[in-house]
Amino acid sequence: MTVTVQSLADTTGAQHFAPATEADAASIIADLAARGTPVELTGGGTKRGVGRMPNAGATLSSARLTGIVAYQPTEMVLTARAGTPLADIEAELARNGQRLAFEPADWRGLTGTTGEPTIGAVAATNNSGPRRFVAGAARDALLGVRFVNGLGEAVKNGGRVMKNVTGLDLVKLMAGSWGTLGFLTEVTFKVLPVPETEATLVLHGLSDVDAAKAMAAAMATHAEVSGAAHLPELMSAQVLEGALKSDAATLLRLEGLSSSVSVRLAFLQTHFSMHQQSVLDAEQSALLWREIRDVTPLHPLRANDRRPVWRVSMAPDSAVLMVDALRRQAGLAVFYDWQGGLAWLRMEADPEAGALRETMKRFGGGHATLIRADAATRAAVAAFEPQSGPADALQKRIKAAFDPAGIFNPGRMGF
Amino acid sequence: MTAIGFLAPRADVLARRRTIIADLADLLPPEGLVHEPRKLVPFETDGFTAYRRVPLAVALPETTAQVAAVLRYCAKMGVPVVPRGAGTSLSGGAIPQEDAVIIGLSKMNRILDVNFANRTARVQAGATNISISNAVSDAGFFYAPDPSSQLACTIGGNVAMNSGGAHCLKYGVTTNNLLGVTLVTIDGDILELGGEALDSGGLDLVGLVCGSEGQLGIVTEAVVRLIAKPLGARPVMFGFGDAETAGQCVSAIIASGIIPVAIEFMDKPAIEICEAFAKAGYPLDVEALLIVEVEGSDAEMDDQLARIVEIAKNHKVQVVKESQTATEAALIWKGRKSAFGATGRIADYICMDGTVPLSQLSHVLRETSKIVARYGLRVANVFHAGDGNMHPLILYNVNDPAEAEKAEAAGMDILRLCVDAGGCLTGEHGVGIEKRDLMLHQFTQTDLDQQMRVRAAFDGDWLLNPSKVFPLENRPAA
Ligand SMILES: Cc1cc2nc3c(=O)[nH]c(=O)nc-3n(C[C@H](O)[C@H](O)[C@H](O)COP(=O)(O)OP(=O)(O)OC[C@H]3O[C@@H](n4cnc5c(N)ncnc54)[C@H](O)[C@@H]3O)c2cc1C
Numbered sequence: 001m002t003v004t005v006q007s008l009a010d011t012t013g014a015q016h017f018a019p020a021t022e023a024d025a026a027s028i029i030a031d032l033a034a035r036g037t038p039v040e041l042t043g044g045g046t047k048r049g050v051g052r053m054p055n056a057g058a059t060l061s062s063a064r065l066t067g068i069v070a071y072q073p074t075e076m077v078l079t080a081r082a083g084t085p086l087a088d089i090e091a092e093l094a095r096n097g098q099r100l101a102f103e104p105a106d107w108r109g110l111t112g113t114t115g116e117p118t119i120g121a122v123a124a125t126n127n128s129g130p131r132r133f134v135a136g137a138a139r140d141a142l143l144g145v146r147f148v149n150g151l152g153e154a155v156k157n158g159g160r161v162m163k164n165v166t167g168l169d170l171v172k173l174m175a176g177s178w179g180t181l182g183f184l185t186e187v188t189f190k191v192l193p194v195p196e197t198e199a200t201l202v203l204h205g206l207s208d209v210d211a212a213k214a215m216a217a218a219m220a221t222h223a224e225v226s227g228a229a230h231l232p233e234l235m236s237a238q239v240l241e242g243a244l245k246s247d248a249a250t251l252l253r254l255e256g257l258s259s260s261v262s263v264r265l266a267f268l269q270t271h272f273s274m275h276q277q278s279v280l281d282a283e284q285s286a287l288l289w290r291e292i293r294d295v296t297p298l299h300p301l302r303a304n305d306r307r308p309v310w311r312v313s314m315a316p317d318s319a320v321l322m323v324d325a326l327r328r329q330a331g332l333a334v335f336y337d338w339q340g341g342l343a344w345l346r347m348e349a350d351p352e353a354g355a356l357r358e359t360m361k362r363f364g365g366g367h368a369t370l371i372r373a374d375a376a377t378r379a380a381v382a383a384f385e386p387q388s389g390p391a392d393a394l395q396k397r398i399k400a401a402f403d404p405a406g407i408f409n410p411g412r413m414g415f
Numbered sequence: 416m417t418a419i420g421f422l423a424p425r426a427d428v429l430a431r432r433r434t435i436i437a438d439l440a441d442l443l444p445p446e447g448l449v450h451e452p453r454k455l456v457p458f459e460t461d462g463f464t465a466y467r468r469v470p471l472a473v474a475l476p477e478t479t480a481q482v483a484a485v486l487r488y489c490a491k492m493g494v495p496v497v498p499r500g501a502g503t504s505l506s507g508g509a510i511p512q513e514d515a516v517i518i519g520l521s522k523m524n525r526i527l528d529v530n531f532a533n534r535t536a537r538v539q540a541g542a543t544n545i546s547i548s549n550a551v552s553d554a555g556f557f558y559a560p561d562p563s564s565q566l567a568c569t570i571g572g573n574v575a576m577n578s579g580g581a582h583c584l585k586y587g588v589t590t591n592n593l594l595g596v597t598l599v600t601i602d603g604d605i606l607e608l609g610g611e612a613l614d615s616g617g618l619d620l621v622g623l624v625c626g627s628e629g630q631l632g633i634v635t636e637a638v639v640r641l642i643a644k645p646l647g648a649r650p651v652m653f654g655f656g657d658a659e660t661a662g663q664c665v666s667a668i669i670a671s672g673i674i675p676v677a678i679e680f681m682d683k684p685a686i687e688i689c690e691a692f693a694k695a696g697y698p699l700d701v702e703a704l705l706i707v708e709v710e711g712s713d714a715e716m717d718d719q720l721a722r723i724v725e726i727a728k729n730h731k732v733q734v735v736k737e738s739q740t741a742t743e744a745a746l747i748w749k750g751r752k753s754a755f756g757a758t759g760r761i762a763d764y765i766c767m768d769g770t771v772p773l774s775q776l777s778h779v780l781r782e783t784s785k786i787v788a789r790y791g792l793r794v795a796n797v798f799h800a801g802d803g804n805m806h807p808l809i810l811y812n813v814n815d816p817a818e819a820e821k822a823e824a825a826g827m828d829i830l831r832l833c834v835d836a837g838g839c840l841t842g843e844h845g846v847g848i849e850k851r852d853l854m855l856h857q858f859t860q861t862d863l864d865q866q867m868r869v870r871a872a873f874d875g876d877w878l879l880n881p882s883k884v885f886p887l888e889n890r891p892a893a
């Protein structure tokens with residue numbers, strides 16, 4: 001098959017493709033597969049530092065697959081081509097009083113990358129922010145996908161409706177597969193109305209363990225908390241330009257109709273009357289949760305700060321205990337989201353992958369992903385949670401079911 | 416009805432029936448294997464009662480290890496396996512075939528562990544849906560997906576079908592409330608997928624297994640999300656002069672930024688049937704009825720309902736009935752909740768399950784009536800309008816083969832209509848055998864080939880629930 005799309009070759013001889021249509025993408029991929037050429041799939045390239053970089057002879061970018069394909073606000077569903085900048089989509093939704101409820105994060109500040117985050121990569125990395133623990137992740141809002149598999153075939157799965165159980169749910173599989181299964185060309189997301197207002201209750205001075213208990217207690221009430229994060233001492237000084245001071249801050253967000261938010265806020269204030277409190281208004285609250293979302297407390301303080309940052313997902317009541325144990329072995333800084341179920345860890349020196357994963361195992365297990373590190377570390381450390389045994393074998397068979405020649409982002413997720 | 420085919424039974428399996436039964440009995444506790452013809456009768460169909468097949472035997476394991484042993488044996492001997500929960504599937508998902516061993520999860524029905532701090536519960540697959548909410552209700556929690564069959568259906572069946580319910584508009588369906596599963600593969604491997612952590616370590620296999628209709632493995636345990644109960648819930652009922660306006664009202668409510676917990680729709684035939692049965696006080700002089708439910712404190716509900724009533728008034732609502740007391744609220748729901756039962760008393764019916772984009776609701780309702788009228792039959796519509804999941808109930812007489820065939824044909828036409836309107840064949844009941852042969856209307860062969868290759872990564876010999884989901888033609892060679 002001949003490649004109809006021009007590619008640019010760089011000094012290393014790698015070819016760079018940016019097809020403008022799905023059909024072009026399909027023929028490029030068919031050609032690469034026939035030659036067995038590994039290819040790195042990219043969106044805006046802002047997360048290239050996550051996972052082991054494939055040693056690829058080609059890159060395939062969604063940069064020219066742009067534009068919103070269909071969006072009717074009354075249906076609360078939006079379809080866009082994969083390379084559409086996330087910013088364009090968020091702006092269009094905002095014009096209609098809607099949003100992506102899972103709060104996709106912008107990690108550029110954390111990882112020091114540039115480029116424009118794309119909606120396709122939001123899907124491919126299952127990129128989800130603070131609201132994820134109650135409102136679901138990108139994978140929960142993703143209703144349908146189109147992609148090109150490793151055979152160069154265009155495939156559709158899911159659709160444009162909110163309830164759909166027709167056939168195998170490959171949509172979930174594509175979400176969070178980091179470009180190892182297929183080249184996404186089009187994604188359809190469920191969207192939700194922006195609530196009338198929001199507010200955040202701050203509890204000051206709690207230890208990590210007490211904060212985890214307080215967040216669990218808040219979640220056990222009818223207050224419908226939509227954000228629960230904990231910034232330990234000093235971390236708290238890194239947000240809102242230091243307005244929270246440096247004492248530990250436990251953050252509980254409420255969103256909804258203003259009549260409802262004020263009632264629920266009053267309820268929580270009474271519920272936690274034993275703790276020192278303050279309240280952030282809608283504007284400050286929005287700013288704060290954006291900073292939690294974008295991992296601002298761990299942004300580099302100097303340009304060359306590449307200290308390793310892990311994203312650790314565990315049971316909410318276990319992460320604080322795990323971190324407490326790990327701290328005895330290694331220097332680290334940490335803050336928590338998702339009621340404690342997400343720990344953002346910055347190691348002060350080595351990534352300590354072994355110690356971290358060992359300690360996690362002792363506290364009920366979970367998953368650690370290396371999000372920031374220098375190139376040498378990334379080459380040496382498994383960035384994604386290593387799988388083993390039958391689960392590993394199964395995962396590799398699934399990979400082969402999409403990409404039999406193994407050309408898409410080989411090795412990036414460990415397979 | 417005989418239109419839907421099954422795979423031809425494997426003669427070599429039938430020939431070894433006695434040996435297979437003896438071997439399986441060794442792997443199971445006493446009383447753990449059913450094989451006498453008389454005792455197999457209850458297993459020959461599910462909620463899609465028009466089709467029946469007697470299985471070779473039924474295994475009723477009590478542990479995950481026993482499930483693994485039976486699967487390993489069946490894989491070795493090339494015996495097809497049909498997983499079964501409570502058998503309430505409306506798409507024939509649990510209907511066996513003559514050469515298949517049913518693995519029934521009914522004895523594995525315990526709630527194993529509840530963690531209120533993490534808001535999770537680990538339950539065995541045979542636990543009923545309602546038993547989870549019952550176990551955590553006193554502590555102020557519930558399990559959100561609430562299929563109308565929740566008294567009977569199992570969490571394993573819910574996972575296999577990715578089931579929904581009336582309250583899914585706000586809380587999502589099974590896949591959005593499932594954190595982990597214990598999956599036994601056809602090879603007898605026991606995989607712990609997911610768990611109490613929200614993110615998965617590698618590929619999202621929990622998401623893949625959910626909705627896989629018993630074709631990737633047998634789920635023996637599930638970790639589900641619990642949610643704190645709201646302070647209160649209150650429905651309001653609206654009557655409209657035509658279905659079109661009711662449909663527009665649904666869109667307008669959603670667009671206003673209020674997401675109610677449920678928006679249920681009933682058309683005139685459904686209203687009449689339900690009112691005759693439940694005496695719920697539904698107006699009989701309207702063409703369409705909406706039940707909209709909101710949650711929260713009294714003040715919050717007052718505020719939300721006031722806004723919703725305002726929207727309804729802008730849509731020429733003819734009847735507004737708010738509920739002031741719990742009894743009134745229960746009465747509004749009673750008619751809706753008894754819809755299937757009430758319909759079953761006046762006629763046999765098949766229940767369709769397509770989903771359409773909200774903007775297409777009134778168009779699809781209109782066309783549905785035309786289709787059914789063309790076949791000389793009647794239809795009642797009662798469904799989850801907030802998410803476009805339609806449930807036309809096609810009424811017919813099961814003892815009249817010609818009428819039964821017409822009902823089935825009308826159903827297929829309606830599902831094609833849903834797909835053509837930008838929707839899908841099934842919103843929550845699954846493909847099973849019922850919609851299997853329509854899959855190429857929604858997907859290309861390439862789309863299906865991709866799904867079948869993924870399926871084969873789990874079960875290369877196509878032993879798990881093999882007659883379901885994928886058209887029998889054009890399957891990959893095992
Ligand atoms: C009156 C009535 C109302 C209903 N209302 C709703 C509704 O509101 N929403 C809705 O979504 N559905 C509804 N249903 C359909 C049905 O109840 C659901 O599909 C339910 O999830 C089936 O559960 P079950 O335990 O009965 O499974 P079964 O019918 O026994 O099996 C269903 C499918 O799951 C597979 N399976 C079962 N257990 C397992 C397991 N442990 N591991 C792997 N595969 C397994 C079977 O092979 C089969 O393919 C209704 C059904 C009836 C009869």
